[in-house]
Amino acid sequence: MDDRHLIEEKLSSIELFKGRLLHAFRDTVKLPDGATTSREYVVHPGAVMIVPLIEDATGGLRVVLERQFRYPVGQVMIEFPAGKLDPGEDIQVCAQRELMEETGYTAMEWARAGVLHPVISYSTEFIDIWFARGLTQGARQLDQGEFLDVFTATPTELLAWCRDGRVTDAKTLTAALWLQNVLSGAWQLDWKQATAPPIAG
Template sequence: MRPPDRITGSAAGVAAAADAHLVETKLRGEEILRGNFLQACRDTVRLPDGSQATREYVVHPGAVMIIAQLDDGRLVLERQYRYPVQRVMLEFPAGKLDPGEASLACAQRELLEETGYTAGQWARAGVLHPVISYSTEFIDIWFARDLTLGERKLDAGEFLDVLTATPAELLACCRDGQVTDAKTLTGALWLQNVLSGAWVLDWKSTTR
């Protein structure tokens, strides 16, 4: 039996050719459903051993999440009812990209619309894929600081509460299961490492 491969710090730089034995190749596809902004597809693929299988997945336009921190260190959070899981969720502000919209522009728009805050400085942390088994969705992670509070501009049919919490309070909510939202858990990981100095952000000033 082949021993498992060992992941090292240089794993991210491995050439794509090294993954050829894992790649599935699309043979044909069909659209199952087209909604207002989501599309469901079913593809037939060739597996690495030559056999065939079907893959059903949701096509998503992509989104952003904002980790916004006030001058006193408190974080801007939201409570919002999420219909698919039938419960109110505690989460970082976030929203989907409009067609042709740049990631930073989306982050700035969503932070203002949902919370009323604008930020004088922004830093892109990275990207996360919340449901890799059945969706193309990606979420760009943005940090924001130098905040100024103004008027919220919620979309029609959008209802949410805005609140603040210290990083310690947020992490306690993650530990205790009050936060189960994948993007917010990932954001908490980023936050913890940024605050400790382990991960460094490249901050850029923006015009308000």
């Protein structure tokens, strides 16, 4: 498919802000019809999200979730474990590290589901989606200043919360779609053994 009639060409770029996490720019671009305009956007290092699967005492399936206050929206949100990539970090290693640091769990098997772009209108951010199973509980290693609750729910409970608007986090809504299709057998995962044990960042 030829997309040349849609693509914008960068002509110049100005740095607007550089923080610990976010890096903002304003670019001048040429539109497909030859006109020019500006685009403001944030460069993000990328992140991972993990859908941890665990069996309860009766053999039923549950997922590991978190409750965390998110300052920009002023709310405690229900989310799957997630975190940003460190410079040069392997994506699966990042997923293993974030799961262990935030929840205390390590997993024997991992499967990459896909990638999502949560805010394509103003950020380069991508989130790699991973499933984890064969969980073993350990001690959490939260970052300084990080506060969150870890709990489990059934997939049915999670999907009801998505339907009812209790879960509004975009990455968790996307993960719920993946979970629903994996559990129904419509979408397949390629499970692999964990890489080297995670090292806390």
